[in-house]
Amino acid sequence: MAEKKQIEIDAVDTGQLKSLLDILNIKSGFESGEYHCELCGTVITYENTKFIFPRPNMTVGFVCKNAACVLDFALKEESDKEREVKTE
Numbered sequence: 062m063a064e065k066k067q068i069e070i071d072a073v074d075t076g077q078l079k080s081l082l083d084i085l086n087i088k089s090g091f092e093s094g095e096y097h098c099e100l101c102g103t104v105i106t107y108e109n110t111k112f113i114f115p116r117p118n119m120t121v122g123f124v125c126k127n128a129a130c131v132l133d134f135a136l137k138e139e140s141d142k143e144r145e146v147k148t149e
């Protein structure tokens with residue numbers, strides 16, 4: 062099975078999410094509402110975070126737990142994988 066790049070957060074476990082944000086040094090920005098869902102633009106909070114994934118320049122992206130966003134993100138990841146396979 063292919064290794065997944067994004068870090069899936071159990072949204073119930075906000076303690077885990079908080080420590081991850083601390084490690085990434087973005088906790089204060091997160092709590093000020095500076096981060097938005099990559100797909101729908103909703104402000105990301107502890108309550109609605111579904112995925113955190115690495116982005117270029119040492120930043121991270123977020124996806125909220127809106128079902129449409131979760132599905133879109135999963136499909137996008139699938140197509141990225143297909144592209145990787147084709148280039149190799």
Ligand SMILES: [Zn+2]
Binds near residue numbers: 102125126
């Ligand atoms: Zn969203």
